[in-house]
Amino acid sequence: MTVSETESAVPVDASAYREAMSRLASAVHLITTDGPGGRAGFTASAVCSVSDAPPTLLVCVNRAASAYAPLIRNGALCVNTLGEGHETVAGLFGGRTPMDERFAAGTWRRLGSGAPALTDALVSFDCRIVERHAVGSHDVLYCAVEAVAAAGQADALLYSERRYRTLPRAPRGGSAPAEPARGARAIGARPPEGPVLALRSA
Numbered sequence: 001m002t003v004s005e006t007e008s009a010v011p012v013d014a015s016a017y018r019e020a021m022s023r024l025a026s027a028v029h030l031i032t033t034d035g036p037g038g039r040a041g042f043t044a045s046a047v048c049s050v051s052d053a054p055p056t057l058l059v060c061v062n063r064a065a066s067a068y069a070p071l072i073r074n075g076a077l078c079v080n081t082l083g084e085g086h087e088t089v090a091g092l093f094g095g096r097t098p099m100d101e102r103f104a105a106g107t108w109r110r111l112g113s114g115a116p117a118l119t120d121a122l123v124s125f126d127c128r129i130v131e132r133h134a135v136g137s138h139d140v141l142y143c144a145v146e147a148v149a150a151a152g153q154a155d156a157l158l159y160s161e162r163r164y165r166t167l168p169r170a171p172r173g174g175s176a177p178a179e180p181a182r183g184a185r186a187i188g189a190r191p192p193e194g195p196v197l198a199l200r201s202a
């Protein structure tokens, strides 16, 4: 395979890496924690499913984040996946806002670990941190999922090209859209909350 002049590769410093990463669309989550280390939370896109046996997620957290010390001390966290209408709370948890103001922007409950679960999240994963690895500026937190709850009925919130977008849900009663998805659309009002559904608990 050959690479043309206009498509030539560039050296990868942090800036080129971020620019490249900005092209990826990702789900948006609030990572929350509470316990002896205090209540804290931050916005995260670096979240990934690792295994279903046992159910395990990974979360990458910058060690410079104000939530880092509370997360490690508490050893527990909740991954709250955001939907349409959550862009303001995503911005608040994205940094430089006092923790009380961040949490005042949402309504919360607890699922077992003690970490706050956002009541209208698309889904909340209540977790214990079982392992962590330092990689560069971040720690990779491996999290055993002890309970899952889903309440929000909104379209998914995505982060792509440094802005929030939404992805329409599949029609009710079907697992796939009737037509091919026509792409993400602009953010509008959030639909009313549906009933809380506890999907699974440890």
Ligand SMILES: NC(=O)c1ccc[n+]([C@@H]2O[C@H](COP(=O)([O-])OP(=O)(O)OC[C@H]3O[C@@H](n4cnc5c(N)ncnc54)[C@H](O)[C@@H]3O)[C@@H](O)[C@H]2O)c1
Binding pocket: 017, 018, 019, 021, 022, 045, 046, 060, 062, 094, 137, 162
């Ligand atoms: N994984 C992360 O730590 C991460 C992800 C997204 C945004 N952020 C932070 O949020 C702020 C706004 O970011 P933006 O998306 O508007 O523009 P940006 O240019 O800082 O980031 C573009 C993309 O690069 C990646 N990225 C950014 N900072 C990173 C880091 N420190 N480590 C690993 N990957 C990183 C993310 O995928 C991000 O969407 C910045 O301060 C950024 O550092 C951090």
Ligand SMILES: Cc1cc2c(cc1C)N(C[C@H](O)[C@H](O)[C@H](O)COP(=O)(O)O)c1[nH]c(=O)[nH]c(=O)c1N2
Binding pocket: 028, 041, 042, 043, 044, 045, 046, 047, 060, 061, 062, 064, 065, 066, 067, 090, 091, 093, 094, 095, 096, 097, 138, 159
């Ligand atoms: C959309 C989006 C996505 C992410 C972030 C930001 C935004 C806006 N941030 C940055 C993180 O939210 C921010 O650094 C923390 O809130 C720490 O800020 P404070 O130290 O609390 O002010 C972030 N940080 C991190 O450690 N891991 C991640 O996956 C992400 N993802």
